[in-house]
Amino acid sequence: MGSLNLPRKVSVLGSTGSVGVSTLDLLEKARVEVEVSALAAGRNVELLAEQALRWRPALAVVQDESKLPELRERLHGSGIATAAGSAAVLEAAAADAQWVMSAIVGFAGLAPTLTAAKTGAIVALANKESLICAGPALLRTAKLAGGAVIPVDSEHSAIFQVFAPANAGQVSRLILTASGGPFRTWRREQMARATPEQALAHPNWSMGAKITIDSATMMNKGLEVIEAAYLFGMEPERVDVLIHPQSIVHSLVEYADGSTLAQLGPPDMRTPIACAFAWPDRLPWPCEPLNLAKVGSLTFEAPDFERFPALRLAKEALVAGGVAPASLNAADEVAVAAFLDRRIGFLDIARVVAETLERMDRSHAGTQSDDVLEAAHIADATARRLAGEVVSALMARA
Ligand SMILES: NC(=O)c1ccc[n+]([C@@H]2O[C@H](COP(=O)([O-])OP(=O)(O)OC[C@H]3O[C@@H](n4cnc5c(N)ncnc54)[C@H](OP(=O)(O)O)[C@@H]3O)[C@@H](O)[C@H]2O)c1
Numbered sequence: 001m002g003s004l005n006l007p008r009k010v011s012v013l014g015s016t017g018s019v020g021v022s023t024l025d026l027l028e029k030a031r032v033e034v035e036v037s038a039l040a041a042g043r044n045v046e047l048l049a050e051q052a053l054r055w056r057p058a059l060a061v062v063q064d065e066s067k068l069p070e071l072r073e074r075l076h077g078s079g080i081a082t083a084a085g086s087a088a089v090l091e092a093a094a095a096d097a098q099w100v101m102s103a104i105v106g107f108a109g110l111a112p113t114l115t116a117a118k119t120g121a122i123v124a125l126a127n128k129e130s131l132i133c134a135g136p137a138l139l140r141t142a143k144l145a146g147g148a149v150i151p152v153d154s155e156h157s158a159i160f161q162v163f164a165p166a167n168a169g170q171v172s173r174l175i176l177t178a179s180g181g182p183f184r185t186w187r188r189e190q191m192a193r194a195t196p197e198q199a200l201a202h203p204n205w206s207m208g209a210k211i212t213i214d215s216a217t218m219m220n221k222g223l224e225v226i227e228a229a230y231l232f233g234m235e236p237e238r239v240d241v242l243i244h245p246q247s248i249v250h251s252l253v254e255y256a257d258g259s260t261l262a263q264l265g266p267p268d269m270r271t272p273i274a275c276a277f278a279w280p281d282r283l284p285w286p287c288e289p290l291n292l293a294k295v296g297s298l299t300f301e302a303p304d305f306e307r308f309p310a311l312r313l314a315k316e317a318l319v320a321g322g323v324a325p326a327s328l329n330a331a332d333e334v335a336v337a338a339f340l341d342r343r344i345g346f347l348d349i350a351r352v353v354a355e356t357l358e359r360m361d362r363s364h365a366g367t368q369s370d371d372v373l374e375a376a377h378i379a380d381a382t383a384r385r386l387a388g389e390v391v392s393a394l395m396a397r398a
Helices: 019-027 045-055 066-075 086-094 105-118 128-142 154-162 165-170 188-192 207-219 219-232 271-277 309-322 325-339 348-363 372-397
Strands: 009-013 034-039 059-062 081-086 098-100 122-125 148-151 170-180 238-243 248-255 258-262
Touching: 009 019, 009 086, 009 105, 019 045, 019 098, 019 271, 034 045, 034 098, 034 105, 034 258, 045 059, 045 066, 045 128, 059 066, 059 086, 066 081, 081 086, 086 105, 098 105, 105 122, 105 128, 105 325, 105 372, 122 128, 122 271, 128 148, 148 154, 148 271, 154 170, 154 248, 154 258, 154 271, 165 170, 170 219, 170 348, 188 325, 207 219, 207 325, 207 348, 219 238, 219 309, 219 325, 219 348, 309 325, 309 348, 325 348, 325 372, 348 372
Parallel strands: 009 034, 009 098, 034 059, 059 081, 098 122, 122 148, 170 238
Antiparallel strands: 170 248, 248 258
16 A cells, blocks of 8 residues: 555544444555544544544534533543534534545535635545535635645546546536335325334445435435536536436536446445545555445346426535525425424425425525625524425425
């Protein structure tokens, strides 16, 4: 590994989540020599402290301030600095690091991701919400600071690996693959009765709760369409979705001459994380190689926009532009939380998003600022309030 040009100082934001844990596991398994500058988590201080004792970061941060005493107690005598609260998460994001894994879930990841981008570090971007809500501003910030954003979402990592920026004008289509989630073959009447447990049982990927529910509604793929359009500078009509239940082909790039390039691999997030860590080099680690003979067949089908309206809603938000994607994201975060709490049904998730976007349109909400970030924050707060009202109305009707 001596000849590889790898980052030496890293930070992991959202270290206790699915992507965060996979990141640290990859670094462990690849036996890379890194110094960890900061680890940040939401509230799971037990795991954060365990990670901190293993990786010895200069700073360990928990967002939930009520958890700070427990974190301090667990790290007592270790010499590791501890802090809590949203400002402390930003401090972790700004810590001296060449590579920052951005793996906080939701809109809460936007400010830390932007802060990391401002330092000029390579931002390995799992937190798709920051791209959805402020994509162009985030990419501009990273470029101006001399850093870069490298996608970690497996679909965007796949495109990133087969997309030649110099030939961007010769790309005719980006094709994002989607497993179709646990309800791929379900009828709408069945989906109406789906429980959180059924929606959380993803057939191929083990992920956090929010993205797993988004995979079941296919909102995740819709968010990824927006993500891809921003990341690769593609018009909405040139970003398509293709159902591929085996999750082996992670996405495809179609060129004007009829060639279509794809990236393949087992459904394991450590591979796209390794790609973002070592790019343009390749990080050796004891991964399970893809055995296509064992996989046997790869199948593909067109997406069904009727059974999965979230896909259409996301594409419409991308076409509408401005703060529409941020509003869509906020409404979805509220709706997914309400579904997980059993306050609304599965099909209500897309209903809440659609109704919130209509109410946002009617009130021209979120357009009161010329500042992109301020506008995203206003849209996020307004959409959350409106989505909360829609959830309450649905509960009253049930
Ligand atoms: N999981 C995947 O395979 C996958 C694939 C592609 C993209 N992504 C994206 O990656 C991001 C993370 O997904 P995930 O599945 O890893 O989520 P997850 O398992 O729910 O983990 C979320 C992480 O964010 C932390 N967190 C939550 N709120 C926070 C806050 N306000 N401040 C600081 N930290 C906070 C959590 O801390 P606690 O656990 O301590 O509360 C946890 O470490 C999401 O944007 C998701 O869409 C995930």
